[in-house]
Amino acid sequence: MxxxxxxxxxxxxxxxxxxxxxxxxxxxxxxxxxxxxxxxxxxxxxxxxxxxxxxxxxxxxxxxxxxxxxxxxxxxxxxxxxxxxxxxxxxxxxxxxxxxxxxxxxxxxxxxxxxxxxxxxxxxxxxxxxxxxxxxxxxxxxxxxxxxxxxARTLPGMEPDGKTIVTYKEAMVPESMPKSLLVIGSGAIGMEFASFHHDMGCKVTVLEVVDRILPAEDEEISAFAQKQFAKQGMTIKTGVKVSKLEKTSAGAKATIEVGGKAETIEVDKVILAVGIxxxxxxxxxxxxxxxxxxxxxxxxxxxxxxxxxxxxxxxxxxxxxxxxxxxxxxxxxxxxxxxxxxxxxxxxRKIPGCTYCRPQIASVGLSEARAKAAGYEVRVGRFPFVGNGKAIALGEPEGMVKTVFDKKTGELLGAHMIGAEVTELIQGYGVAMTLETTEAELMHTVFPHPTLSEMMHESVLDAYGRAIHF
The missing domain is CATH 3.50.50.60 (FAD/NAD(P)-binding domain)
Incomplete structure (x- = not known):
């Protein structure tokens, strides 16, 4: 038995x-x-x-x-x-x-x-x-x-049918690639599917109810990401209310409100990514x-x-x-x-978050805005991918690393990245936060050259007016 x-x-x-x-x-x-x-x-x-x-x-x-x-x-x-x-x-x-x-x-x-x-x-x-x-x-x-x-969360009037209006599960096993796609929700799941379909040749539109995409990320990273996606050819609409979503003979039609004006969007397929x-x-x-x-x-x-x-x-x-x-x-x-x-x-606060769209996004700790809201006086450092030799050699010069420190103690409060392979880099800052590292230890850490990780060092240096390569 x-x-x-x-x-x-x-x-x-x-x-x-x-x-x-x-x-x-x-x-x-x-x-x-x-x-x-x-x-x-x-x-x-x-x-x-x-x-x-x-x-x-x-x-x-x-x-x-x-x-x-x-x-x-x-x-x-x-x-x-x-x-x-x-x-x-x-x-x-x-x-x-x-x-x-x-x-x-x-x-x-x-x-x-x-x-x-x-x-x-x-x-x-x-x-x-x-x-x-x-x-x-x-x-x-x-x-x-x-x-x-x-x-997956579903919203009234936007129930998935598993074929034309789908959640992540059906989106992972498509039988055909749509020519046009509407993604409702711009969190990690939404942007990953938007990125996948766009790079496979699909015309992608992303809708977000709040005023910026990837709302959980640092505002500067969100803005940078939105510019990159628009540059790639994606259509991004923020501050959008979806008032109606219906199936049509050709696919689906969404009626939306943006800035008090009504618009309609017709697509082959819709992916709902509105939370869980x-x-x-x-x-x-x-x-x-x-x-x-x-x-x-x-x-x-x-x-x-x-x-x-x-x-x-x-x-x-x-x-x-x-x-x-x-x-x-x-x-x-x-x-x-x-x-x-x-x-x-x-x-x-010490749990890293990663989004695997192109460009990749990774963060750990407090954003600049959240750190200030929590009462910290902050020092902020930034370093662009275009200043890094490895990034240029890879042909990936678009991106940035941002670090947020407590001005009084030098404690690393948060780190935010966008660009190639940042999902592999973020754990370095995760280890640093777990060890309660300050800017002094990070500055004295030797980073190998040529690597993308050097930008992590430079961003720390920049927070204290000491960046070398930018």
């Missing part, structure tokens, strides 16, 4: 859930993961990973159409969309299989089905698991970690002390809910909606359960 009692059961096998279960097992706890669909969750199967595979293909497309700049020429450049999508799905499948291997290696029990809290039994939390509506079994554990993730909502339904929260606010489970700094023995991590527990945040929460949560000494709560 299969084991039914565990120290920790994790509901959801995404980047928060499977990492929590593996760390629990490493700490000697008997752990299980309940997953109803794909190990690796949305991130590995329908998010972070397959989108990067698609964006790699669109990056190749961009390079192929600009070969002359590198001394090459090619004729009759074309792509097979089916193969592009197949490659993306293979990458996702490989990594999902890798997660299954890691769980097996760490002796974590994987239960295939949908988990739901079902009160207590013998002083332990009880979890009922079903598959396709049929009971799989009942399980107990002292601790249950909810990691059920989130799904937590998967709080049908997981047994009714009758518990678990509190839900704005579709997310409320937790304290140790991921504990209001119900003893029940925890929540990742997208279910609210922003920032990032896989690496979910993983880190999972680790902290189980280490707290296991009684590991010297733990620190997660400081969300």
């Amino acid at each position: 299969a084991d039914t009692q565990f120290d920790v059961i994790v509901v959801g096998g995404g980047p928060g859930g499977y990492v929590a279960a593996i760390r629990a097992a490493q700490l000697g706890l008997k752990a299980a993961v309940v997953e109803r669909e794909h190990l690796g969750g949305i991130c590995l199967n329908w998010g972070c990973i397959p989108t990067k595979a698609l964006l790699r293909s669109s990056e190749v497309s961009h390079i192929l159409h600009h070969l002359d700049a590198y001394g090459f020429s090619a004729k009759d450049i074309s792509f097979d969309l089916k193969k592009v999508v197949e490659r993306s799905r293979k990458v996702a499948k490989q990594l999902s299989g890798g997660v299954a291997h890691l769980l097996k290696k760490n002796k974590v029990t994987v239960i295939d089905g949908h988990g739901k809290l079902a009160g207590t039994q013998g002083g332990l939390r009880k979890l009922d698991v079903t598959k396709d509506g049929k009971p799989v079994g009942s399980y107990t554990a002292k601790h249950v970690i909810l990691a059920t993730g989130a799904r 909502v937590g998967n709080v339904e049908n997981i047994g929260l009714e009758g518990t002390k678990v509190k839900v606010e704005k579709t997310h489970v409320v937790i304290n700094e140790w991921m504990e809910t209001g119900e003893p023995g029940v925890y929540a991590i990742g997208d279910l527990a609210g922003p920032p909606w990032l896989a690496h945040k979910a993983s880190h929460e999972g680790v902290i949560c189980v280490e707290r359960i296991a009684g590991v000494k010297g733990l620190h709560p997660l400081d969300v």
Whole structure:
């Protein structure tokens, strides 16, 4: 008979859930993961990973159409969309299989089905698991970690049909490339899909309700990004209200209001990227002390809910909606359960955010405006890609690095980048913030030449009037 009692059961096998279960097992706890669909969750199967595979293909497309700049020429450049999508799905499948291997290696029990809290039994939390509506079994554990993730938000009157009006999931497996595309929402997901389609030859229009795209980013980075996208040929409209979205015989038609004037936009396809909502339904929260606010489970700094023995991590527990945040929460949560000494709560200000459009965008910490709003007197440094030898050699001279420091203490409060490979660079500032580095240590750090990372050094120097190469 299969084991039914565990120290920790994790509901959801995404980047928060499977990492929590593996760390629990490493700490000697008997752990299980309940997953109803794909190990690796949305991130590995329908998010972070397959989108990067698609964006790699669109990056190749961009390079192929600009070969002359590198001394090459090619004729009759074309792509097979089916193969592009197949490659993306293979990458996702490989990594999902890798997660299954890691769980097996760490002796974590994987239960295939949908988990739901079902009160207590013998002083332990009880979890009922079903598959396709049929009971799989009942399980107990002292601790249950909810990691059920989130799904795309839909708005009234803008419901997706899965073909013409779609969310990220359908957008990842297109059967054909539309000639024209409307993206509603300009956050990370919206801009990644806009960038992919544009570089694959599609005419793209992006709508954003607030006054700038990428509203979570530093204002200067947002403005720089908007100029770059417009320069590439994308149409960007901000401060837009979508009053109507309807299917037509040719595709879809959006009626919008901009500056008090009504306009219509007709396109082949629409991608909705207007945020996400937590998967709080049908997981047994009714009758518990678990509190839900704005579709997310409320937790304290140790991921504990209001119900003893029940925890929540990742997208279910609210922003920032990032896989690496979910993983880190999972680790902290189980280490707290296991009684590991010297733990620190997660400081969300030190979590880097990355957007993989072209140009890439990455940030960590406070924006200049948020730092000032928090009462800091700041010093700000900037360095442009055009002043960096490696960026010019790569043929990627468009971009900038911006750093924000506390004027009184020299503490690095935030860093913001736009340009080639900045998603790989940002962790340098992440390490610096975790180590509570000041401008003095960063100035005395030797950065290798020629690299893009030298701009990180120069931006720090610029904040103190010492930039050498600009």
